[in-house]
Amino acid sequence: MKKGNIFKRIFLFYYEGFKNMTVGKKLWTIIIIKLFIMFVILKIFFFRDFLDEKFETDNEKGDYVIEQLTNPKNINND
């Protein structure tokens, strides 16, 4: 690789690497689809943070969890 701007060299390193891939292209397609499903579909629509959604501050979250933990009377755990 020719010496030159470090950022350009890094860019070209990755660019040429991806360009010359054989089996890798199919894999990258799978990776991108997978990441899309995980971070766009699953995270946004199915996996919102339960406490973040309900409460704004850490104090509120802590109070809620303590309330949960100190009222365990009728848990069906037998």
Add this chain to the structure above:
Amino acid sequence: MIEHIDSALVDWSRAQFALTALYHWLFVPLTLGITFIIAFMETLYVKTGDPEWKKITKFWMTLFGINFAIGVSTGIILEFEFGTNWSNYSWFVGDIFGAPLAIEGIMAFFMESTFIAIMFFGWNKVSKKFHLLSTWLVAIGSNLSALWILIANGWMQSPVGMHFNPDTARNEMLDFLEVFLSPVGINKFLHTITSSYVLASVFVIGVSAWFLLKGREQLLAKRSIIIAAVFGLVSSLFLIYTGDGSAYQVAQKQPMKLAAMEGLYEGSEGAGLILLGMPTPGKEINDGQDDYVFKFEIPKLLSFLGYRNADAFVPGVKDIVEGGFEYEDKNGEIQIALSAMEKIEMGKLAINALSSYKKAKKVDDVVIQEESLIIFRENFKYFGYGFLNDPKSIIPNVPITFYSFHIMVALGFYFILIFALVLVFVFKGKLSNKKWLLRLAIITVPLAFIASLSGWIVAEVGRQPWTIQDLLPTVASVSQIDASAVQITFWLFTLVFTALLIAELKIMFKQIKIGPKEGGH
């Protein structure tokens, strides 16, 4: 309110987490082990300059790339689940999990974006030695990445180095080194990575055996078999050592898990290790039935392995529920074990004291606050028991734990036999003629995954009902969400992960059929 949580929500949340973790673990161990095998091969290439070693290295690197690409980020789902389905747990563990997982995330990101790129794209672009260094760093980095996850898991099995803050309901790290150097976590890490080396060795031998059966790539196959069998054999010996260390830790910290692993209901002095056996189906404590339908055991070995004393008393399930037996605590003093009922009562005292403390704090009653905190701290050790009502609910699923443990151990010794046999025949130059052994080596590949998954089933099913040993039971860890929402994501994951697995197998098989070739990956 927590009292509305039904068992369906807990069961579906557990099923979902188990499904995600087990699928994730299908990809991880091969990555952990094969990277070292590739590093050995490339080292030989750099040392000898033999282009055949380069060809061999690149072939296995391509298979590693397939596994890595399909498996990467599947673990992220587990973190999503912590926030959504296990919010009480996530909040309760506080920064104990945050620190190791953050280190793991940063380490994985830098390793994956730099050294893996050099490993795959850097042939002919960086020097041979720098490329080799990158390959070694990928191997070491991926294993270190696993270290942080397993330290976090080890803390759940044996929580140390923290202080519970009653104002925030979170555990706060007091001593990073105590968490990091926890014997449970360290043993778990060493046992897990060595088992992954064995799995990867079995994989390399299996694929190479297929080439030999087909009469193809003889040199690649034989060289790969030598590297993998030696690595597998050495790793197996270390695996036995780390397995012993893990079992010792289980005996000290999670005696109920040990009892379940061995199907031991009635404890005894000089307890034997079950070599082969069948626990009595439907067995319960004090039901008058024998522990086993049949068993072959090595006398006194369980006592020796668990307590380093062939005559030591190993408590069974019944003993742990009923208490009353003598044991040595961490200071070497003899103590009488409490019954589960006594621990439940202490747990309830801790929960009530926490509740009183919070109420007293609201009205600024300092005296009640201090009194409550004293009671809370005295009983916090058994906080999790306060969520239970029936002493028998501390018993995990004994048959699943027993069979998973014995399958794992039996397969571990079987792999040693396979490694030894292929090494003997490859050095004698007769391996290509031993068709039965080659076929056996191929069949052994899925068995290595079964052994690896069985290990995790022992670790996680065996520690039920706890998410954090003695401090938080699974039933109190879940978020109050609709069970049907968990069901939907369970089936969604089943679909996505099965698709990924099929993709992996399809691409992997195709690439193996193509075999090694010059050029890119």
